Amino acid sequence: MNDIAKPTIDKRNRLSVIWIIPLVSFALGLWMIVEKKMSEGPLVHVSFETAEGIVAAKTKIKYLNVEVGQVEAISLNDSMDGVLASVRIDHDAKHLLFKDTQFWVVRARVGAGSVTGLGTLLGGAYLELSPGQEKAMNFEYVGLETPPLTPAGAAGIKLNLYSEQAASVSTGDVVLYNGYKVGRVEGMGFDEAQRLVRYDLFIDAPFDQLVNGAVRFWNVSGISVNASLGGVDIKAGSLDTILLGGVAFCLPDGVQAGAPVTDGADFKLYDNYGALQEQPYEYSLEYVVQFRQSLRGLLPGAPVEYRGIPIGSVRRIMTTELLADPEGQRAAAIPVLIKIEPGRLGLADTQESVDLIKHSLTESVAQGLRASLETGSIITGSLFINIDYYYDVSSAELGEFDQYSLIPSVETGFARIEQQLSDFLTKVNALPIEPTIQHFDSMITSMVQLMESVDELLNDRDTQKLSAEMTATLKDVREILGGLSPDGQIFQSIEGSVSKINQTLYNLDELTRTLSDKPNALILPTNYPSDPLPGANH
Amino acid sequence: MRIPRLLIAVSSVLISACSTTPQARSTYLLRSNSHVHTGELAKVGDGYLGTVQVASYIDQPGLVLELAEGMIHTAKQHHWAEPLRVSLREFLNVEISAANEEALATIPPGGAAADRIDVRISQLHGDAQGHAVLVASWSLSSAKQRHDYQFAETAPLDGVGYKALVTAETKLLIQLSKAIAHELK
Structure with missing residues (x-):
């Protein structure tokens, strides 16, 4: 029984295969974390005045109605006067982020001209993104409270x-x-x-x-x-x-x-x-015109015309400069600042046209160009300034008034008539009317006496008799003159006598010529050669 | 002795003078041949003859003959019977009346329509080529207007002698009268 072999114990310390499972799990987890980090877009922070309609982990970020991110969190800012939305932008949309990228909340809005964002009533509000153009990356943005009217970077x-x-x-x-x-x-x-x-x-x-x-x-x-x-x-x-x-x-x-x-x-x-x-023109010239007459009815903006063509307007009546005049020489004439616009004359609205008009005005004043105050409306009494040539004025040049050029003026219209009337009355006053009337009176008296004398003379019987005699004499004279007319007997007789006298004078002339040629012709016979015959081809 | 010699000389001169035959002189009357009848004039127009002037070289009795260019001869044996300024007036008066078929007024008629005829005879003579020459200018004038005309014509002589010259000049004066009468109408 003792044959039972003793177990052989292998004391090698070998890692169990079972550990592969947690290792693989760890590797997979790590890969997933890295993959997630790699595929995750940037996180940006957008500040708004309020978080109305924005829900964390729900509110989407859209660009052209395509989701490109999501709001991850909402928190109050440090100063507690606004909110800060943390927005995750998709990885493949991160190129939409620029320095001037704009964010705003799209929600239902009712404006004066339109109603927008009705779709958000059901789907909820979302953030709209508008990419900018500046390349610098930025993760802090200030959101727009209202949608921009023009997209950033629009042409x-x-x-x-x-x-x-x-x-x-x-x-x-x-x-x-x-x-x-x-x-x-x-x-x-x-x-x-x-x-x-x-x-x-x-x-x-x-x-x-x-x-x-x-x-x-x-x-x-x-x-x-x-x-x-x-x-x-x-x-x-x-x-x-x-x-x-x-x-x-x-x-x-x-x-x-x-x-x-x-x-x-x-x-x-x-x-x-x-x-x-x-007032459509930008370029203009300013001149000063002085008037001694009343300026009632001349208002700022009143037209300045050249022969009826509007060329500018009145800027203002320079009462301040008038009062500030230390010499007091200008007190007699009130300066008016006018503006002349070259564009109104068809010239280009440029500085070159201004220089051209300035040069032309300088020459024209020497040729008689003057400004005058004219009545625009008799009913309203409005006045305007007219610029025209006058050929009966003394020579003059552009003057100066403060920093402005001064255009000489003349008095026309009612003012001129008034002046002429005044001059006329002055001359009338200077006439020696009283002596003239006395002289005229004495002359009338003399004429009355003369007429009385004539009347007496005509009523005198001798004068009336003389008249009858004069009539008879004139009749005789007419008869005598009638005899001297070409068909009168005397005229015929005189004509005949004159004719005979002419004939006698001719004969006497011929005798004189004969005696001159031949002095003894009175005694000795004279035979003239025969007259040459006409038609005999001499 | 001296007295008988003087008497003899005077007697001889007188005998010689008295025995001389004076040269014959022909006179020519410028008259119109137009028919003039006795009685009241049938018709008298508004025209009348004003002045008739003649050049000085023909304003004398002798007829004038132009022997060469600018050289004239005034005939001593051939005279006009009347001064030309008188006879010409009468002649033109009759001839114009005849051509106009109404008599010219003897005295200027009144009214603005009266036409006054003034004539000036510048040349009236015979020339060396056997022609009669007449150059005249005349005018028709009324209260409103005046027209001036000229007349320059020649006429060949029918024969030799002053009678033929007078005949040719008469023809020319008749032409002048017709020209005036034509414008007067």
Whole structure:
């Protein structure tokens, strides 16, 4: 029984195969972790004013309605005045993240012009992503509270419009060119430096090519009604602009296109198209004109015309400069600052045109160009300034008034008539009227006496008898003169006598010539040679 | 002795003078041959003859003959019977009336339609080639207007002698009268 062999105990320390299982599990887990980390996109933080509609681990991130990420967590920011959304962007969408990438919450919105985001009422709000263009990577973003009107990097041009008053233009309003939508108002604010209301415009490409330095913008919101003596003028844009407002721009008539503009160019926003037409030019010259007559009715903005053609307007009456004149020499004439715009004369709205007009005016003043104050309306008493040539004025040149050039002026219209009337009355006053009247009176007295004398003379019987004798004498004279007429007897007799005298004189002349040729012809016979015969071919 | 010699000399001169035969002189009357009848004129128009002037070289009795260019001879044996300025007026008056078929007024008629005829005879003579020459200018004038005309014609002489010259000049004057009458119509 003792034959039972003793077990052989192998004391080798060998690792059990069973350990392969946990090792493989560990390797798989590690691979899965690495794989997950490798496939996971970047985590970015987007700050918002509120987390309304945003749910952690539920709210999706979309770009062009394609999911590209998800909100992982929401927390309050450090200052506790906003929220910070941690957003995981898919790995294959991480190239959408740029420095200027924009995030905003898409939720149902009801605006003045549209209703958007109705789809989110059922599916819930989501974050919309708009990739930017700047390549630098950034993981901290400030989310937009409202959707951007223009996607970042959109082709076009950004402009700034300035207005003295906040018009009925608001963010989102359209920008029109010839009634066609070419852009939008992206925002508005107040420029404290210039104390003007600023509007941010974006003009989409390719319409940005329509914008140049000479275009003008005006407010087309609502309806413009202008009632005047010429009738009622109603101007209105499209229904959208009437209800919601908008801005339009154009190149004014007669104005040449300006230089191209770049992003951020500044323009003035005119209140309406009428205001634009009144002042569509950028370049102008300023001159001063002095008048000694009353300026009642001459208001800033009154037209300055050249022979009826508007060439500018009155800027202001320079009462301040007048009072500040230390010499007091200008007190007699009131200076008026006027503006002349070369563009109104068909010239280009450029500095070169300004120089041309300045040179032309300098020469024209020497040739008689003068400014005058004219009556625009007798009813309203409005005045305007007319510039024209006058050939009966003394020579003059452009003067100076403060830093402005001074155009000489003449008095015309009612003022000139008034002056001429005054001069005439002065001359009348200077006439020796009283001595003249006395002399005239004495002359009338003499004439009365003379007439009385004539009357007495005519009533005298001898005078009446003399008249009858004169009548008889005149009758005799007429009869005598009748005898001297060509058909009268005396005339016939005289004509016959004159004819005989002429004949005698001729004979005497012939006798004289004969005696001159032959002195003895009185005694000795003279035989003249026979006259040559006509027709005998001498 | 001296007295008888003087008487003899004077007697001889007188005898010689008295025995000389004076040269014969022919005179020509410028008259129209148009028919003139006795009685009241049938018709008197508005035209009347104003002035009739003649050039100085023919305003004398002798007929004129142009022997060469610019050289004239005034005939001593051939005279006009009347001064030309008188006879020409009468001649033209009759001939114009005849051509116009109505008499010219003897005194200027009133009214703006009256036509005054003024004639100037610049040349009236015979030339060396056997022609009569007449150059004249004349005008028709009324209260409103005036027209001037010229006449320059020649006519060949029918024969030799001053009678033929007078005949040719008369023909030319008749042509002038017809020309005036034509414009007067």
